[in-house]
Amino acid sequence: MPSSAEFRPSAPDAALTPQAHGLHQALLSLLEEGQPAAGGRLPSERQMMARFATTRITLREALAQLEAEGRIYRENRRGWFVSPPRLRYDLLACLPFREMVESQQRRAETTLLEAGEVPAPAVVARRLGLAQGAPVQRIVRARRIDGRPVLYVEHHLRPECFPGILAFDLAARSLTDLYRREYAIRVSRVGFELGSTVLGGRAAEALRAAPGSPAQRITRINHDQNGRAVDCDDEYWRHDAIELTLSAAPQSRD
Incomplete structure (x- = not known):
């Protein structure tokens, strides 16, 4: 399965706060390494906040950017997932x-x-x-x-x-x-x-x-x-x- 970077162009993130930009880049690196794989579920927001020592506002800003780029998607009451190939x-x-x-x-x-x-x-x-x-x-x-x-x-x-x-x-x-x-x-x-x-x-x-x-x-x-x-x-x-x-x-x- 190709990684998200192989089939989806990156969108500019100049509008992100510095904290969200750094978190976006860290999450993007994990996605490009196939962690998790395409179609896989991301850890819960609480787990990601603890792992990256960040706030919910900053995390959601970074996640929203990745969603806008088409790299991840959200399902109601199920969480965030890595987008499969288009x-x-x-x-x-x-x-x-x-x-x-x-x-x-x-x-x-x-x-x-x-x-x-x-x-x-x-x-x-x-x-x-x-x-x-x-x-x-x-x-x-x-x-x-x-x-x-x-x-x-x-x-x-x-x-x-x-x-x-x-x-x-x-x-x-x-x-x-x-x-x-x-x-x-x-x-x-x-x-x-x-x-x-x-x-x-x-x-x-x-x-x-x-x-x-x-x-x-x-x-x-x-x-x-x-x-x-x-x-x-x-x-x-x-x-x-x-x-x-x-x-x-x-x-x-x-």
């Missing part, structure tokens, strides 16, 4: 979650949190070209990599495109695969919206994170082979869990 998320590949994870020799799991028909919120209606309040199918799932909850995703589908889809096993089946096999719908074009955000209450709970924790938002709007917007989804990732990649041929310039 998943490479190739936007152009458009791979289903399980296929993307397993292609990188990782383990994927999905839990279905909600599935039903709801009135379309304004932003969903705009994306799908519907009237606000028109019925849409809403599917909410939480997804894990190697047992760690990292992704909360909300899907909204045009119901006329996918009649009966809510009856399928939506925890085990890929929506992309269901579209193709059961409805003869092939995603031919995808629009992306990317942004940094924080986890809201429900997403934070699903990912065992504190509300307000940093997150990466990826919104996708999928169009079928006829150019029709058939669904959209909002993915909320723990910010240290993925590395976005994109490969494209540059256009020639005069």
Whole structure:
């Protein structure tokens, strides 16, 4: 398992107090030595305070910096952990979650949190070209990599495109695969919206994170082979869990 320094760039820590900066560097050295290993739990805050002869305020300042750098993460009522290597998320590949994870020799799991028909919120209606309040199918799932909850995703589908889809096993089946096999719908074009955000209450709970924790938002709007917007989804990732990649041929310039 590579150390955190091998797959995650360092962020500047000029804003830290001198005490927190020194503690940050000491903790960073331990992480780079694999103590603990990726995915492992750090000692309790009380133990770290005693070990480094520091205050809780200084410790939390140093831990917050390491969290912002993506080197560690916190789970509610469980403590601090060393972040595993990031998943490479190739936007152009458009791979289903399980296929993307397993292609990188990782383990994927999905839990279905909600599935039903709801009135379309304004932003969903705009994306799908519907009237606000028109019925849409809403599917909410939480997804894990190697047992760690990292992704909360909300899907909204045009119901006329996918009649009966809510009856399928939506925890085990890929929506992309269901579209193709059961409805003869092939995603031919995808629009992306990317942004940094924080986890809201429900997403934070699903990912065992504190509300307000940093997150990466990826919104996708999928169009079928006829150019029709058939669904959209909002993915909320723990910010240290993925590395976005994109490969494209540059256009020639005069």
